[in-house]
Amino acid sequence: xxxxxxxxxxxxxxxxxxxxxxxxxxxxxxxxxxxxxxxxxxxxxxxxxxxxxxxxxxxxxxxxxxxxxxxxxxxxxxxxxxxxxxxxxxxxxxxxxxxxxxxxxxxxxxxxxxxxxxxxxxxxxxxxxxxxxxxxxxxxxxxxxxxxxxxxxxxxxxxxxxxxxxxxxxxxxxxxxxxxxxxxxxxxxxxxxxxxxxxxxxxxxxxxxxxxxxxxxxxxxxxxxxxxxxxxxxxxxxxxxxxxxxxxxxxxxxxxxxxxxxxxxxxxxxxxxxxxxxxxxxxxxxxxxxxxxxxxxxxxxxxxxxxxxxxxxxxxxxxxxxxxxxxxxxxxxxxxxxxxxxxxxxxxxxxxxxxxxxxxxxxxxxxxxxxxxxxxxxxxxxxxxxxxxxxxx
Amino acid sequence: xxxxxxxxxxxxxxxxxxxxxxxxxxxxxxxxxxxxxxxxxxxxxxxxxxxxxxxxxxxxxxxxxxxxxxxxxxxxxxxxxxxxxxxxxxxxxxxxxxxxxxxxxxxxxxxxxxxxxxxxxxxxxxxxxxxxxxxxxxxxxxxxxxxxxxxxxxxxxxxxxxxxxxxxxxxxxxxxxxxxxxxxxxxxxxxxxxxxxxxxxxxxxxxxxxxxxxxxxxxxxxxxxxxxxxxxxxxxxxxxxxxxxxxxxxxxxxxxxxxxxxxxxxxxxxxxxxxxxxxxxxxxxxxxxxxxxxxxxxxxxxxxxxxxxxxxxxxxxxxxxxxxxxxxxxxxxxxxxxxxxxxxxxxxxxxxxxxxxxxxxxxxxxxxxxxxxxxxxxxxxxxxxxxxxxxxx
Numbered sequence: 001x002x003x004x005x006x007x008x009x010x011x012x013x014x015x016x017x018x019x020x021x022x023x024x025x026x027x028x029x030x031x032x033x034x035x036x037x038x039x040x041x042x043x044x045x046x047x048x049x050x051x052x053x054x055x056x057x058x059x060x061x062x063x064x065x066x067x068x069x070x071x072x073x074x075x076x077x078x079x080x081x082x083x084x085x086x087x088x089x090x091x092x093x094x095x096x097x098x099x100x101x102x103x104x105x106x107x108x109x110x111x112x113x114x115x116x117x118x119x120x121x122x123x124x125x126x127x128x129x130x131x132x133x134x135x136x137x138x139x140x141x142x143x144x145x146x147x148x149x150x151x152x153x154x155x156x157x158x159x160x161x162x163x164x165x166x167x168x169x170x171x172x173x174x175x176x177x178x179x180x181x182x183x184x185x186x187x188x189x190x191x192x193x194x195x196x197x198x199x200x201x202x203x204x205x206x207x208x209x210x211x212x213x214x215x216x217x218x219x220x221x222x223x224x225x226x227x228x229x230x231x232x233x234x235x236x237x238x239x240x241x242x243x244x245x246x247x248x249x250x251x252x253x254x255x256x257x258x259x260x261x262x263x264x265x266x267x268x269x270x271x272x273x274x275x276x277x278x279x280x281x282x283x284x285x286x287x288x289x290x291x292x293x294x295x296x297x298x299x300x301x302x303x304x305x306x307x308x309x310x311x312x313x314x315x316x317x318x319x320x321x322x323x324x325x326x327x328x329x330x331x332x333x334x335x336x337x338x339x340x341x342x343x344x345x346x347x348x349x350x351x352x353x354x355x356x357x358x359x360x361x362x363x364x365x366x367x368x369x370x371x372x373x374x375x376x377x378x379x380x381x382x383x384x385x386x387x388x389x390x391x392x393x
Numbered sequence: 394x395x396x397x398x399x400x401x402x403x404x405x406x407x408x409x410x411x412x413x414x415x416x417x418x419x420x421x422x423x424x425x426x427x428x429x430x431x432x433x434x435x436x437x438x439x440x441x442x443x444x445x446x447x448x449x450x451x452x453x454x455x456x457x458x459x460x461x462x463x464x465x466x467x468x469x470x471x472x473x474x475x476x477x478x479x480x481x482x483x484x485x486x487x488x489x490x491x492x493x494x495x496x497x498x499x500x501x502x503x504x505x506x507x508x509x510x511x512x513x514x515x516x517x518x519x520x521x522x523x524x525x526x527x528x529x530x531x532x533x534x535x536x537x538x539x540x541x542x543x544x545x546x547x548x549x550x551x552x553x554x555x556x557x558x559x560x561x562x563x564x565x566x567x568x569x570x571x572x573x574x575x576x577x578x579x580x581x582x583x584x585x586x587x588x589x590x591x592x593x594x595x596x597x598x599x600x601x602x603x604x605x606x607x608x609x610x611x612x613x614x615x616x617x618x619x620x621x622x623x624x625x626x627x628x629x630x631x632x633x634x635x636x637x638x639x640x641x642x643x644x645x646x647x648x649x650x651x652x653x654x655x656x657x658x659x660x661x662x663x664x665x666x667x668x669x670x671x672x673x674x675x676x677x678x679x680x681x682x683x684x685x686x687x688x689x690x691x692x693x694x695x696x697x698x699x700x701x702x703x704x705x706x707x708x709x710x711x712x713x714x715x716x717x718x719x720x721x722x723x724x725x726x727x728x729x730x731x732x733x734x735x736x737x738x739x740x741x742x743x744x745x746x747x748x749x750x751x752x753x754x755x756x757x758x759x760x761x762x763x764x765x766x767x768x769x770x771x772x773x774x775x776x777x778x779x780x781x782x783x784x785x786x
Contacts, residue, residue, distance in 0.1 A: 067608025068513060068546050069462050115690035118736050120461060120724030153461050153724060215460025297508035331513030331546060334725040343511050 040083055041221050045073040052142045055079040059147035064287040066301040066341035068331045069122070070150030072214050075222065078127045078148060080195050080256065081182040083220050084241055088181065092217060092225035097209070101177075101247025103167025110211060110226050117161035119208055122153045123231035123337035124305045125238065128261055128277040131380030137266050139377035146285045146386065151303070151339040154229045156210030159245070163204060173247035176201050178228040181241030191254045196244075197237045198251040199278055203230050206337075209242065231337035232308035234277040234379075236261055263374050270375075280307040282367050283381040284314050284342070284359035286388045293392050295350055301330070301343045304359040310336040312362045316344040320354035321369065321384065327357070348392045356387035433476055434614050438466040445535045448472040452540035457680040459694040459734035461724045462515070463543030465607050468615065471520045471541060473588050473649065474575040476613050477634055481574065485610060485618035490602070494570075494640025496560025503604060503619050510554035512601055515546045516624035516730035517698045518631065521654055521670040524773030530659050532770035539678045539779065544696070544732040547622045549603030552638070556597060566640035569594050571621040574634030584647045590630045591644040592623060592671055599624050599730075602635065624730035625701035627670040627772075629654055656767050663768075673700040675760050676774040677707050677735070677752035679781045686785050688743055694723070694736045697752040703729040705755045709737040713747035714762065714777065720750070741785045749780035 035051035037044055048063035057077040059070065067074075088095065093111030127148035129141050142148070159176070163169055180195035199207075210229045211218060218224030223240025230237050236256070251257050251272070259270030261277040284304035304314040310333075315324035327342040334340075342357070360366045371382035380386075428444035430437055441456035450470040452463070460467075481488065486504030520541035522534050535541070552569070556562055573588035592600075603622045604611060611617030616633025623630050629649070644650050644665070652663030654670040661667075677697035697707040703726075708717035720735040727733075735750070753759045764775035773779075 065605070065608055066513065066548060068515075069608065071464065071607065071609070073466075114692050115738060117738070118459075118692060118721075118723065120459065120734065122461075122725055155459060155723065212458070214464065215458055215462065216456075216464070299507050299511060328511075330511065330548065332515055332725065332727040332731070334727070338725070341513065345508060345510070 041077060043073065043219075044077075045071070048074045049076075050147065055082070056142040058142075058144055059150060061146050061285070062288055062290055064147065064303060066287065066303070066330050066343060068151065068334070068341055069153055069214060072216070072219065072222070075125070075150040075152065076127065076148045077221055078142070078235060079221070079240075080236075081180075081193060084181055084183055086220055088241065089217070089220050089224050092211065095225040097226060097242060098244045099162060099166055099246070100244065101170050101173045102163055103170060105166065108162075113157045113162065113209060113226075114211070116165050117157045118155065119158050120153060120155045121206075121208060121229070121231050121337065122151060122334035123229070124280065124339050125150055125152050125235055126280055126305075128234040128236055128378045129376065131386070132377035134380050134382070134385035135373055135377045137373050137377075139375075141376060146287075148235075151334070153214050154208060154210040154227075155212035155215075156208040156226075156229065159204040159207040159209060162209065162245075169201065169204075169247045173249055174201050175199065175248045175251055176204050176207065177244075177246045177248045177252050178237075178239035178242055179244035179246070180239045181243040194254050195239060195256055196252040196254045197239055198248060198257055199230060199233060199237050201247060203233065203278075206231050209245070232279055234261075234280055236277060261378070262376075263378055266373050266375050268375055277378055280305070281379060281381045282306050282309070282311075282359050282361050282365045284357040284367060284383075285386045286316075286355050286357050289390055290388055291390065293348065293390060295348070295392055297345050297347045299343055299345055300355055301341065302357050303339045303341050304357065305339040306336060306359070306361040306365075308337070309361040309363050309365065311340055312360045314340075314342045314357055314359045316342075316346075317356045317358070318346050318348060318353050320387070321356050324358065348390070350392050353390045353392060354387050355390050356383050358383045434470060436466065436612075437470075438464070441467045442469075443540065448475070449535040451535075451537055452543060454539050454678070455681055455683055457540065457696060459680065459696070459723050459736060461544065461727070461734055462546055462607060465609070465612065465615070468518070468543040468545065469520065469541045470614055471535070471628060472614070472633075473629075474573075474586060477574055477576055479613055481634065482610070482613050482617050485604065488618040490619060490635060491637045492555060492559055492639070493637065494563050494566045495556055496563060498559065501555075506550050506555065506602055506619075507604070509558050510550045511548065512551050513546060513548045514599075514601060514622070514624050514730065515544060515727035516622070517673065517732050518543055518545050518628050519673055519698075521627045521629055521771045522769065524779065525770035527773050527775070527778035528766055528770045530766050530770075532768075534769060539680075541628075544727070546607050547601060547603040547620075548605035548608075549601040549619075549622065552597040552600040552602060555602065555638075562594065562597075562640045566642055567594050568592065568641045568644055569597050569600065570637075570639045570641045570645050571630075571632035571635055572637035572639070573632045574636040587647050588632060588649055589645040589647045590632055591641060591650055592626060592630050594640060596623050596626065596671075602638070625672055627654075627673055629670060654771070655769075656771055659766050659768050661768055670771055673698070674772060674774045675699050675702070675704075675752050675754050675758045677750040677760060677776075678779045679709075679748050679750050682748075682783055683781055684783065686741065686783060688741070688785055690738050690740045692736055692738055693748055694734065695750050696732045696734050697750065698732040699729060699752070699754040699758075701730070702754040702756050702758065704733055705753045707733075707735045707750055707752045709735075709739075710749045710751070711739050711741060711746050713780070714749050717751065741783070743785050746783045746785060747780050748783050749776050751776045
């Protein structure tokens with residue numbers, strides 16, 4: 001059983017109970033919390049996941065380990081709406097994208113997008129609410145610990161190349177808007193549930209329209225056949241089943257843009273004037289050991305990310321932040337948007353230890369000790385709440 | 394059906410027949426050539442593999458695509474002996490390694506190895522016989538096309554750190570010898586079948602004793618709990634279930650070292666005087682398109698490796714080597730021992746085209762047009778035989 005440390009007490013108890021139930025039943029297809037994998041992601045690795053709900057699956061903290069690339073089978077799932085029919089990945093190259101707000105707007109198939117250009121980028125995919133469980137106040141939404149994040153390799157055509165092929169961005173359009181291909185039930189106003197996100201136009205310089213994930217066609221559950229990937233931006237901006245890419249004068253009028261995914265004080269409603277969940281912040285977390293270890297030297301490992309900036313270093317503390325040791329990065333640097341596994345070998349005495357990690361970027365951002373509460377529990381990167389309580393036996 | 398181009402006629406026919414049988418049966422668990430996955434690798438992705446035998450599974454050429462890291466589910470299998478019992482991965486940290494030929498030789502558990510040091514390296518794992526099917530002469534052994542190779546991320550302790558912790562290499566010992574933990578049946582002379590390989594001592598500078606593969610504990614089928622990984626060296630030197638690591642005066646007396654894996658003229662027997670399959674050579678191959686494509690622009694992609702040296706470039710020809718275009722590398726450079734996916738977008742007219750790729754290293758090695766036949770069909774890196782016959786419709 002993996003104990004998720006330092007989580008709000010009510011969630012801690014829930015996780016413990018689920019874990020015990022799962023272990024007692026001994027069912028290999030059951031993920032943590034005793035829930036089976038939903039059918040549409042039956043190909044995932046149940047042993048490495050926590051099933052929060054049909055649409056929300058989290059990678060277990062211990063399963064992240066010091067993995068350089070997150071295997072697709074372990075990658076978290078957070079879908080705002082049910083995925084479209086499998087039919088849309090039957091003939092991937094036939095998928096059609098509408099490109100608007102360029103000099104020569106037109107519909108283009110995925111097959112034709114592949115003739116324009118191609119790029120591969122490694123980047124962290126992370127839900128805005130990753131770390132929500134570490135806030136002390138009550139928050140609605142999935143109580144993610146650290147596992148609504150993964151390091152993923154995407155291949156697709158750069159948005160800037162598509163734009164260039166269509167004559168450039170039309171005048172006066174400041175936003176890059178992506179619209180998802182989820183089905184909207186009859187009678188439901190589109191604006192209330194449709195996944196459509198706008199990001200500042202400048203993001204087009206690093207955005208890609210991706211068809212491959214980790215070297216294979218993007219699974220339907222992760223947005224195949226075509227996904228908008230914006231390296232360094234929170235997951236919600238990486239629109240799945242992308243059916244429309246538009247440069248627009250204003251942000252999308254949809255709820256998911258206007259009032260959701262907005263950082264605001266606890267108790268306040270969402271509003272367009274509040275900061276939106278665009279660029280990710282610097283962050284790291286320990287992935288092992290998580291609960292108990294024997295005496296003697298032990299490898300303390302984890303992963304760290306710079307958000308939109310390359311990392312300078314990660315430090316690890318085994319005494320609740322009183323002293324810090326610089327960690328060793330593990331493996332090749334896959335670029336500024338990727339995460340870097342890290343390790344410290346420490347010799348810990350018997351008793352309780354608080355293991356923490358703190359990442360810094362090359363431009364001087366440092367993970368803070370604490371993180372201000374916000375209504376929806378977004379963007380937590382405080383090192384103290386992410387720390388691990390370890391008992392050395 | 395994936396047609397394996399330019400393969401000896403007899404194998405081409407075999408592959409075609411198997412593919413048709415498999416397709417007609419429509420059984421998703423059946424891999425190419427109509428053979429089901431062996432039980433011990435039932436977790437592999439049958440759709441992406443060719444099952445040559447219980448001990449030899451090849452990644453399909455098309456499945457390699459432009460994948461930066463080969464998913465474990467797609468990685469080839471070539472076992473000289475059946476894998477040991479699953480029991481050896483039940484308590485991985487208890488696995489014991491005997492370290493010999495150092496100042497302070499001793500047995501050490503995997504758990505204790507983890508306290509000495511750790512490193513992550515991305516490198517190509519490739520069977521010596523990868524490309525055997527491209528030789529024109531008759532060769533015994535698995536008729537690999539291009540898929541007895543993958544790009545793998547390994548994590549483990551550097552051998553040099555283990556050696557330093559044990560007082561250094563003892564005097565006069567020129568070879569680094571690894572012994573595998575496969576069971577040797579009673580009555581079989583150990584030397585005839587035991588997997589024990591020696592490499593020049595200098596390889597210790599980059600060798601690691603690995604416990605993780607692609608971020609997860611090494612599956613038994615790939616040599617878990619502990620595998621000797623020598624970046625840049627052919628697969629056979631990467632001894633699985635490593636139970637002994639010894640610096641020795643002479644090469645292993647076993648057949649696998651003395652007479653097997655030796656490059657020699659066709660018709661000659663293996664002998665210790667012949668070159669052994671140590672360092673890999675520069676190589677690349679197209680992974681798509683493989684058979685047919687529509688008119689208009691098409692992405693030609695593949696993978697390239699420098700062996701023990703970083704790549705300088707890869708060139709692609711669509712006219713059987715008459716002219717060449719420099720390809721674009723795709724994604725981050727994962728170091729000199731890793732492969733690099735590449736792509737060229739070409740506009741091909743109707744008719745037949747021969748697609749070839751040719752890699753060069755930073756120190757001036759270039760993939761040759763042809764490759765000298767050798768008795769066992771090792772090390773083929775000739776670009777002409779690896780080319781693809783494409784029909785544009």
